Amino acid sequence: MPIQTNYIDELVHTINFEINDAAPVLAQYHLSPYDIVNLCGGIPAPYITSIRVIMHATYNSALSVQISSDQYEVVRNIDFQIGRIDNNHMVVVHPGEGLGTNLFLTQVKTARRFRFKKLHMTALIPDGERNWTGYYFWAELGYENTDIEEFHAWAAEMGREELTLSELVQSESGRRLWRQSGFIWIGNFYLNDDHACTGYLRQHLKRKGIDFDI
DSSP: OOOOOOOHHHHGGGEEEEOGGGHHHHHHTTOOHHHHHHHTTOOOOTTOOOEEEEEEEEETTEEEEEEEOSSEEEEEEEETTTTEEEEEEEEESSTTSSHHHHHHHHHHHHHHHTTOOEEEEEEOOOOSSSOOOHHHHHHHTTOEESOHHHHHHHHHHHTOOOSSHHHHTTSHHHHHHHHHHOOOEEEEEEOSTTSHHHHHHHHHHHHHTOOOOO
């Protein structure tokens, strides 16, 4: 039985929308505010309350969106013309409970439905103030590292033979090493079904026993 990752229909009346100057962009692309929430990852748990969604138009085909709740916060830039979503910021109040994964899975499925081409982000390491886990979290979920030369230098230093970060995290030893010694990186998740990103995501879901139809 596939897991349920998105509870937007159950909590729709608790969402406080601030559309601001985004209404013309929504109308141009025939989207509802709830479509935008889903493009940002939906609502990943049934017990979330106090959901606030703030939208601004950055130009006539793009939105900046911030979603805040008592359980998580995300900031996204959504460009409909070039088919790209920038995942600028994500904080989960109680990490390790699957909210981040659920946000990502809903976002991937929705972005594919609306024919987006890719997701883009910077994967952060702990900085002394926040225990950022994106540097390994996003790698395990299939994001592709754009700075391949930096990875090659690191892999050579570590005595690894994998050619990409995506290949590295397919093994338990690679995942363990990356958690211990990984660094900040910039990545893309390409949304076409035949891209390696989707294949790596499916392998991750299989390892974790997550039944989800991308």
